[in-house]
Amino acid sequence: MDYLKIYDKNSLANCAFFMEEGFVVFYATTMDKYTIKGNNLVLGCTELLMKNFCGEHTLRLETLVAPAYASLKKIPEEKFIANLQSYSFLLNVSIVLAKQVLLTNKIINRNSTLLDGEKRELRDLSTKYYRAVSALNLEYEKRKLPWLNDILKNHLVSLNYKRGEAFCKSQESITVGELKFLSDKMIEYPKGSAICKESDQGDELFILQAGSLDVEVGGVKVATIDKQGTVFGEMALLLSEKRSATLRAKNNTVVLKISRQELKEICEKDNSLLKTIAISLAQKHYYNLLKVSSLTSTMVDMAMSLEEDAEDFSTPQQIYRLKADLGKLKNEISDAIYKKDADFLKPIEEILS
Numbered sequence: 001m002d003y004l005k006i007y008d009k010n011s012l013a014n015c016a017f018f019m020e021e022g023f024v025v026f027y028a029t030t031m032d033k034y035t036i037k038g039n040n041l042v043l044g045c046t047e048l049l050m051k052n053f054c055g056e057h058t059l060r061l062e063t064l065v066a067p068a069y070a071s072l073k074k075i076p077e078e079k080f081i082a083n084l085q086s087y088s089f090l091l092n093v094s095i096v097l098a099k100q101v102l103l104t105n106k107i108i109n110r111n112s113t114l115l116d117g118e119k120r121e122l123r124d125l126s127t128k129y130y131r132a133v134s135a136l137n138l139e140y141e142k143r144k145l146p147w148l149n150d151i152l153k154n155h156l157v158s159l160n161y162k163r164g165e166a167f168c169k170s171q172e173s174i175t176v177g178e179l180k181f182l183s184d185k186m187i188e189y190p191k192g193s194a195i196c197k198e199s200d201q202g203d204e205l206f207i208l209q210a211g212s213l214d215v216e217v218g219g220v221k222v223a224t225i226d227k228q229g230t231v232f233g234e235m236a237l238l239l240s241e242k243r244s245a246t247l248r249a250k251n252n253t254v255v256l257k258i259s260r261q262e263l264k265e266i267c268e269k270d271n272s273l274l275k276t277i278a279i280s281l282a283q284k285h286y287y288n289l290l291k292v293s294s295l296t297s298t299m300v301d302m303a304m305s306l307e308e309d310a311e312d313f314s315t316p317q318q319i320y321r322l323k324a325d326l327g328k329l330k331n332e333i334s335d336a337i338y339k340k341d342a343d344f345l346k347p348i349e350e351i352l353s
Helices: 046-054 077-083 087-113 117-143 146-156 159-169 180-185 234-239 260-269 272-295 298-305 315-339 343-351
Strands: 003-007 015-027 033-043 063-067 072-076 186-189 194-196 204-210 213-217 220-225 230-232 246-249 253-259
Touching: 003 015, 015 077, 033 087, 046 077, 046 272, 072 077, 087 234, 087 260, 087 272, 117 146, 117 159, 117 315, 117 343, 146 315, 159 272, 159 315, 180 186, 180 253, 194 204, 204 234, 230 272, 253 260, 260 272, 315 343
Parallel strands: none
Antiparallel strands: 003 063, 015 033, 015 063, 015 072, 186 253, 194 246, 204 230, 204 253, 213 220, 213 246
């Protein structure tokens, strides 16, 4: 079959594309690809949403190809943003993004199993480094102490931080602000009761209002959700798939429960909820693609091409430099705790231990 290239990775992102029916293939890297098929596909949305709503100006993150016979209509960026006011258009955007998140998650899971011990160590250390620097940044934003910024500034721009960011941010939950106009849809669940069950058909999404939830897969607790405003169940609802986990009330818990039909009725009055979900899915897709690139060594290969000595970017060298950065950051934090009487930094010191 002959294919037509719609756009190249690293090309300018100034439009989306609409395809009434058929399939397309996205290449995250030369080795990692996935197929999206269906009706009323809105394609190439991630970069436009990141630019217009997240302040992240980025070139195309993937290469997109379609069968030569496919008919795609270009949607200029300005028209794409305006069309987000339409429920049906926004829903189609969200469905495609949800598919992209799901499929790039599968690539990440597959590639992660292929990591050798050194690359796995690099991933884990990068994650630790990112979490510590992010926590430090939050303290600086809260207190605006100049000496905190002196510690922070060099760490925020490091490659290690960017690598860790890619691994962490794709895992972050979607959260929304207070939705008082939906108070009639709140349901209280007593401790131990299941909000939704693994393998059940997903016809509703939920938003945590109070309390906390245990996430169980195969009967085993794998995580806890306790942040007010966290959205869960959106993937199953958008993709009409079965639940991937059981959510169980850890204590008396209040959630908003919204069915597919109710979502439509809500969005016809106020589309902020679905718009937030779409933007968050775009962020997940964006960071998933950075993670895919990291796992397949694309970022490292690019860096190596800029250096005379390629040995400097071997995995052992990266681990060595990352451990040095972690040690430096820990020493800076420990010194600040002692010299500045900054006990509020002790949780960050524990992250680095």
